[in-house]
Amino acid sequence: MASKQLLVLAGDGIGPEVTGAALMVLDALSHTAGTAIEVKEAAIGGAAIDQTGSPLPESTLQLVDKASAVLLGAVGGPKWASGPRPEAGLLNLRRHMKLWANLRPFEIFPGLEDRSPLKNAAGVKGLFIRELTGGAYFGEPQERGGEGEEAWALDTMIYHRYEIARIVRLGFQLAEEAGVPLTSIDKANVLESSRLWREMVNELHQDFPGVPVVHRLVDSAAMDMVLHPHEFKVVVTENLFGDILSDLSGGLVGSLGLLGSSSVSGVAGTPGLFEPVHGSAPDIAGKGIANPIGAMLSLAALMRWSWQEPEWAMKVESAVKAVIADGLRTPDLGGHATTEDVVNGVIKNLGN
Template sequence: MKKLSIALLPGDGIGMEVVPAARKVLEKSGAAAGVHLSFEQFDWGSDHYFRMGQMMPVDALERLRAHDSILLGAVGHPDIPDHITLNGMLLPIRRGFDLYVNERPAYLYAGVESPLRGYEPGAIDMVVVRENTEGEYTNVGGFVYHHLPEEVAIQTSVFTRHGCERIIRYAFDLARRRNQKRKVASITKSNAQGYGMVLWDRIFREVSAEYPDIETESLLVDAAAMNFVRRPASFDVVVASNLFGDILSDLSAIVTGSIGLAPSANLDPRRNAPSLFEPVHGSAPDIAGKGVSNPLATILAAAMMMDHLGEPEMSASIEGAVRAVLADGKVLTADLGGRSTTADVTAAVLAHLA
């Protein structure tokens, strides 16, 4: 029997609800597939910060490295500034393990209504590939005259040839593997950002020359936002910098029905470190503790995790169960127009796994 070790980081808010739901699904799917999954939960996050003054302990990466993969719920608390929670937990994991690919699929499932008119199930099927370790989120800069009337804040973006080339190349390889529209759209703003984005554009052209079978387009980020609404069905793989990919992937989630259905993978394609899988939706403190959060994004993230770990049948069975629940339309949370609880939806997915 194959054995896999999964680190669980429920984190904050509804992460404490959706990660246990995904664990139940993984356990049942693993039992059916003959895969033994062991779990170790780490109670790091905002509560840990209130106790210890830090989001996670100093040896966190060493402890996580002992596992095959990581499933994270959410990071964020209304009483802690977001830059502290994010830079105290999620970003150090991404950078420390060099998880330079953030892959966020967006698919319009049967039974889910897009806010855009006229789109049938499957018509919108894209993946936003976001550079995950540099760009606008490098957090290089500082304050001058801090908290004084003359205060100045300097925020520097960092774009390297190495970082741009490897994420762009991953996007082209993904377009080949998906074998859908075989198209890659690059997101830029080189008309206003004359250094980092100009480098990005130049590397995109260089890499695209090695993939003559893949159609390409380059869009300014404002035009891309417009076209995600105007013609979302035209996109296949979208590659973007850290900031642009972050924003556009939320938009792609909404045009396919709900951010509660949006999973993501933080990947090291070389597999030198455990990759991290998470929902896109965040900690949602307004509904935390009420038992009404949508667990499907986290369950779909778990499906992505199993595919990455070499268990495509488990991945397909989990996603198939989610598809069945959505198509049935009887057990849905409020974000999808229903009244069901987190437990109701989890039970429905488990029933379809059977």
């Protein structure tokens, strides 16, 4: 394995703790393999605001451009409720890196079935593919006007064919690799942008005739994710729906602390942004009890996607599952284990 350049953006709250835990796992793995990893760190979010006044300073962007992958902790917190928003740093980073797909796997791990609200939790496993650059989050205009009872607010949900085509094509590719249907979620009975979305899915289906397609409306899909979660194997959807439903998947598995994510440009082997899906959790920051599993699984995704090292990724994932099966649980999972306990357990299981 050639030398890799990793940029760590620890961010705010528990971000430094969980990225630090992931780096310990990486160090143990690279040491065993005799491989050098060049790790650099930079500021983002609230920490960057405190240092430079900007949630994404130019000095950070310069290091981003040189890295083969970026591992992020978390951004935000009540300290920055006014003035520049830490979250703007993350949105601008995705835009700078030209990332348009967010991959968020979810799985109820053996040994954690009791943490899920589902009656039949065993075997639930799937992947959300969320479009990142279009929809209501980025449509223009976004504005407010009027006064008093006539005051109004406007958001614009807009999608271009190329934005839909590239994310849907990626969805078909990943469903084909997994040998499962592609579930597409929209609101085509109401929204014009969703009607275009569904048209594009049907059009691209011609290039993947061996992959069954299931169209679902977002409201009924949310209900079915709770009632029939095993049906959702590979799911592709637009920005707003993906943001909401992928967090719902966190509720199904028992804790957002168990989920990692990848923001990529759709081509494996290219730089991406990898981060746990939990927030900065300022209420537990510095207490040493943050769940680092989401950050570790994000590291595994980084190894598989940007570094093209699936064997390393599988070692991390297997070690995480072994620790969970052994009953080691942080407080968010109803246990008393510390962040350090999880790190030590994962490192111990790396060679198994």
